[in-house]
Amino acid sequence: xxxxxxxxxxxxxxxxxxxxxxxxxxxxxxxxxxxxxxxxxxxxxxxxxxxxxxxxxxxxxxxxxxxxxxxxxxxxxxxxxxxxxxxxxxxxxxxxxxxxxxxxxxxxxxxxxxxxxxxxxxxxxxxxxxxxxxxxxxxxxxxxxxxxxxxxxxxxxxxxxxxxxxxxxxxxxxxxxxxxxxxxxxxxxxxxxxxxxxxxxxxxxxxxxxxxxxxxxxxxxxxxxxxxxxxxxxxxxxxxxxxxxxxxxxxxxxxxxxxxxxxxxxxxxxxxxxxxxxxxxxxxxxxxxxxxxxxxxxxxxxxxxxxxxxxxxxxxxxxxxxxxxxxxxxxxxxxxxxxxxxxxxxxxxxxxxxxxxxxxxxxxxxxxxxxxxxxxxxxxxxxxxxxxxxxxxxxxxxxxxxxxxxxxxxxxxxxxxxxxxxxxxxxxxxxxxx
Amino acid sequence: xxxxxxxxxxxxxxxxxxxxxxxxxxxxxxxxxxxxxxxxxxxxxxxxxxxxxxxxxxxxxxxxxxxxxxxxxxxxxxxxxxxxxxxxxxxxxxxxxxxxxxxxxxxxxxxxxxxxxxxxxxxxxxxxxxxxxxxxxxxxxxxxxxxxxxxxxxxxxxxxxxxxxxxxxxxxxxxxxxxxxxxxxxxxxxxxxxxxxxxxxxxxxxxxxxxxxxxxxxxxxxxxxxxxxxxxxxxxxxxxxxxxxxxxxxxxxxxxxxxxxxxxxxxxxxxxxxxxxxxxxxxxxxxxxxx
Numbered sequence: 001x002x003x004x005x006x007x008x009x010x011x012x013x014x015x016x017x018x019x020x021x022x023x024x025x026x027x028x029x030x031x032x033x034x035x036x037x038x039x040x041x042x043x044x045x046x047x048x049x050x051x052x053x054x055x056x057x058x059x060x061x062x063x064x065x066x067x068x069x070x071x072x073x074x075x076x077x078x079x080x081x082x083x084x085x086x087x088x089x090x091x092x093x094x095x096x097x098x099x100x101x102x103x104x105x106x107x108x109x110x111x112x113x114x115x116x117x118x119x120x121x122x123x124x125x126x127x128x129x130x131x132x133x134x135x136x137x138x139x140x141x142x143x144x145x146x147x148x149x150x151x152x153x154x155x156x157x158x159x160x161x162x163x164x165x166x167x168x169x170x171x172x173x174x175x176x177x178x179x180x181x182x183x184x185x186x187x188x189x190x191x192x193x194x195x196x197x198x199x200x201x202x203x204x205x206x207x208x209x210x211x212x213x214x215x216x217x218x219x220x221x222x223x224x225x226x227x228x229x230x231x232x233x234x235x236x237x238x239x240x241x242x243x244x245x246x247x248x249x250x251x252x253x254x255x256x257x258x259x260x261x262x263x264x265x266x267x268x269x270x271x272x273x274x275x276x277x278x279x280x281x282x283x284x285x286x287x288x289x290x291x292x293x294x295x296x297x298x299x300x301x302x303x304x305x306x307x308x309x310x311x312x313x314x315x316x317x318x319x320x321x322x323x324x325x326x327x328x329x330x331x332x333x334x335x336x337x338x339x340x341x342x343x344x345x346x347x348x349x350x351x352x353x354x355x356x357x358x359x360x361x362x363x364x365x366x367x368x369x370x371x372x373x374x375x376x377x378x379x380x381x382x383x384x385x386x387x388x389x390x391x392x393x394x395x396x397x398x399x400x401x402x403x404x405x406x407x408x409x410x411x412x413x414x415x416x417x418x419x420x421x422x423x424x425x426x427x428x429x430x431x432x433x434x
Numbered sequence: 435x436x437x438x439x440x441x442x443x444x445x446x447x448x449x450x451x452x453x454x455x456x457x458x459x460x461x462x463x464x465x466x467x468x469x470x471x472x473x474x475x476x477x478x479x480x481x482x483x484x485x486x487x488x489x490x491x492x493x494x495x496x497x498x499x500x501x502x503x504x505x506x507x508x509x510x511x512x513x514x515x516x517x518x519x520x521x522x523x524x525x526x527x528x529x530x531x532x533x534x535x536x537x538x539x540x541x542x543x544x545x546x547x548x549x550x551x552x553x554x555x556x557x558x559x560x561x562x563x564x565x566x567x568x569x570x571x572x573x574x575x576x577x578x579x580x581x582x583x584x585x586x587x588x589x590x591x592x593x594x595x596x597x598x599x600x601x602x603x604x605x606x607x608x609x610x611x612x613x614x615x616x617x618x619x620x621x622x623x624x625x626x627x628x629x630x631x632x633x634x635x636x637x638x639x640x641x642x643x644x645x646x647x648x649x650x651x652x653x654x655x656x657x658x659x660x661x662x663x664x665x666x667x668x669x670x671x672x673x674x675x676x677x678x679x680x681x682x683x684x685x686x687x688x689x690x691x692x693x694x695x696x697x698x699x700x701x702x703x704x705x706x707x708x709x710x711x712x713x714x715x716x717x718x719x720x721x722x723x724x725x
Contacts, residue, residue, distance in 0.1 A: 083686045085475020110682055118685045119473025215491065301473050419575070430665045434493045434679050 020308055021058040025078065025088035027108050039063050042092060045321065049312055057308060062088065064108060072105045079108070082120060082300065089303040090313060091121075093155075093296050095390050111431060112155065112293075112390035113212050116147065121154040121298040127310040128153060134314060139351050146293050146388040149213060157296040158316045159348030160388060162289055207286045208387050215433040224428075225421040232405050232412050232420075288386035294348025296390075322352035353382075394427050469690035480687065488691040496668060497676040498695075500583070504654065504672065508590050509647050515591060516598035516643065521632075523599060524606045534603070537596030548589065549660040553577065556585060577661050583669040589657045594650045598643050605639025606632070641711050645704055652696075 024046075026038050039061060046059045065071050081087040093112065109115045128134050136144070140160075147155030206227070209219045297313040299306055315321060401420045409416055464476075472480040488494050523533055540548075555561045556576040563573035576585060613631050622630070633640075655674035658666055664679050665671070673696055680689040 079682070079684060082474055082684055085477065087474075109684070114683055114685075118683060119478065119687075120684050215487075301477070302475050419578075423578075426668060427665055430493055430679070433491045434676060434683070 019056055019058045020305055021060065022090060022303075022305065022309055022312065023060045023062065023088040024090045024092060025108070026061065026063045026092045027094055038092075038094060045315060046312075049315055053311075057312070068106065075105065075108050082302070085302045087300055087302065089300055089305070089309050091298050091300065092313075093293075093298070093390075095293050095295065107393065111392035111394070112296075113146075113210070113392060114431065116149055116154045117212055119301055122301045122303060122306050122309075124153045124156065124299065124310055125151065127307060128314075131310075131314065134317075138319075138353055139317065140353060140382055140385065142382075142385045143291060143293070143351050143388045146291075146390060147296060147298070155293075155296045155298040155390075156313055156317060157293040157351055157388070158322075159294040159350050160291040161294045161348040162291045162385075207288070207290065210428060210432045212432065217428055217432050219428065221421060221425050224425055225417060228402070228405070228420055228424070229412075229417045232402060232417070286386055288384040291385050291388040292391045293388060317352065319352060319354075322350040322355060392431070394431050397427050398424050465690045465693060468687050469694055471687055474684070474686070484687045484691045488688055488695075493671070494673075494676055494692065497671055497673045500669065500671055501673045501696075503583075504586070504590075505648070505651055508587055508651050508654075509644070511587070512591055512595055512598060512647050513640070513644060516595050516602055516647075517640075519595065520599045520602035520606060521628075523603055534600060537599050540593045540596055545593075545656045546660060548593070549657055552585065552589065552661070578667050580667070580669045582661065582667045585661070586654055586658055586670050590651060590654045593657075594647065597650075598647060601643045601646065602636070602639060605636050608639075609635050637711055637715070641707060644707065648700065648703065 024042060026042055042061055046061070050056050065074055078087055091109075093109070095112065109120075115121065128136070143157050143160045144153065146160075147153060147157050206219055206223075209217065211218055297316060299309040299313065303309050401423050405412060405416055405420050468476050469484055470480060470482070472478040472483070519537070523530060523537075526533060553560065557563075558573065558575045558578070560576075562576070566573050574581060576582065609632065613635075614627055617627050617631055652674065655672055655678075658670045658672055658675070659678070662670055664675060664682070666675070673692060677689050677692045677696075680686075680692065
């Protein structure tokens with residue numbers, strides 16, 4: 001039906017055009033505060049996107065609920081919609097540590113590394129190649145490659161992270177299997193664990209363990225067994241004393257650390273004034289570093305307006321968002337250190353290369369730093385990052401196996417290592433060739 | 435009048451036919467279509483690439499091997515066991531009702547409860563291993579070792595034998611006693627009666643029981659899943675695990691290939707036995723019951 005203007009003429013078709021619309025699905029966590037902060041961040045970016053564009057886009061944002069009971073049903077519904085060719089246009093992932101605290105049914109994409117190969121995401125290469133504003137040299141290619149197959153980009157990573165070990169500052173790591181493992185003071189992943197430390201993903205200690213394209217493994221069972229034995233033996237060698245809420249760890253150097261609650265990093269720096277502790281990136285078997293993608297986004301292959309969706313998600317890679325210098329939003333608790341500057345709920349290190357450490361404003365909602373250098377974080381030499389991937393349910397299963405091996409067995413025997421190896425190898429094989 | 439009856443018949447059957455069309459036939463045809471596509475919603479044609487990938491997949495091969503092994507062992511076992519229990523139950527007069535009811539008991543016990551009891555007994559720190567260690571015997575992780583396959587077979591037999599017995603028993607009751615009396619007068623012994631009277635006349639019932647057993651065997655996935663999760667010990671990794679995991683990975687084309695493969699195999703088995711049985715029946719109608 002056409003509408004008539006006051007002159008009695010038919011309005012032009014452009015005036016009757018609907019606003020373009022996009023649906024965005026954010027894979028939030030089971031923590032309400034994270035849910036809210038992620039949604040708030042994306043809403044801020046949506047507002048920014050509509051401000052800088054002539055045509056307003058109507059966004060519908062859906063977050064995976066933090067309510068456990070409803071979440072599974074929500075995921076099943078989404079999976080059915082996606083497989084039928086529907087579902088959200090854009091997916092925004094929060095991938096760091098997700099798999100250590102959830103069961104498989106609470107995660108929408110159980111293995112993003114595999115999902116890239118299933119055709120669920122659109123190929124962004126065409127848009128990127130035709131985008132004069134996008135320069136691939138501005139970003140860490142190893143990190144970008146986590147979301148790509150054969151030069152076709154399916155997921156755009158925003159930020160990445162790596163597993164660290166809290167070590168005495170004077171004793172840095174030099175590689176797996178070397179004497180430097182004996183100097184571990186404790187192993188920390190992120191602040192998601194409230195007590196003690198989390199066992200880092202064993203797979204991050206290997207370089208490209210699974211070849212998803214060839215559906216094969218690059219890890220032999222013997223290598224896996226050796227890594228499990230060495231790693232478990234080392235951690236087992238640390239003394240653990242349970243004392244209610246606190247756990248005391250001592251290193252072979254008899255350096256004791258008390259870890260309380262969630263502010264593990266700040267507690268360590270307070271409690272170890274005599275012996276400065278720093279976070280060192282853990283090396284993989286090649287001596288380089290493996291990274292995992294903290295956050296990213298992808299477009300559904302069923303999206304009807306992929307160009308518009310690309311224009312939105314590429315904003316997350318822009319220098320403005322990666323540095324947070326150009327956006328000014330009131331973002332509640334997160335902005336109190338930054339005087340109203342943009343602070344996002346995305347964690348990890350930015351993928352944009354040309355940022356000084358002082359300008360990095362990507363924080364998780366559990367801790368904030370005055371600056372990365374002041375808290376003793378050691379940024380990895382990004383030239384040595386050899387491999388990046390998405391954490392997935394296998395990492396969680398590996399952590400469970402290692403946890404059982406290290407903490408639930410009175411002593412580690414060859415049979416125990418063999419059993420853990422079989423279980424983990426089975427998971428890897430399934431991930432590669434299912 | 436006849437045409438009017440046909441139209442009325444069709445209209446009366448329409449609701450059921452519509453349901454069959456919407457919920458079975460159309461999804462089935464869509465599954466065939468998706469198996470030749472890539473991506474979501476079937477928007478990219480992939481030819482036979484999915485079939486090549488799935489059949490070359492080590493996990494699919496393992497699942498197919500385990501499922502075949504389960505069928506080749508489980509179905510003959512359950513058929514033989516059910517048949518002989520039914521023969522015995524047919525001859526027992528006292529307490530026969532109680533026996534029939536108790537045979538159906540496993541069917542009403544929830545699968546989760548059954549598996550929970552199994553885990554209490556057979557888990558690594560379960561009751562059985564506790565007894566073993568008391569007697570100085572080595573403990574075994576029954577549910578995470580090749581023994582898991584045996585456990586699954588036993589669970590399948592325990593759960594489904596009773597139902598098969600009831601089916602076979604009903605078939606046995608339909609054989610007129612006069613045939614056995616006549617055979618006895620002719621000097622036939624028990625084995626001859628079984629071979630020349632019982633088995634031939636039980637063929638339709640046995641065929642039906644076989645089909646039900648075949649379909650029930652695929653339900654053993656529930657037990658396997660509850661015991662070992664999405665990726666159990668390799669001895670009980672079945673085709674349904676492969677399909678279920680591909681569903682969760684949103685790999686619908688691969689899932690479709692696996693599902694169609696399973697359907698094709700089941701269809702071929704049933705149609706082969708059906709045609710064989712039909713042919714034999716027609717042949718028998720031309721001869722006598724004593725061969």
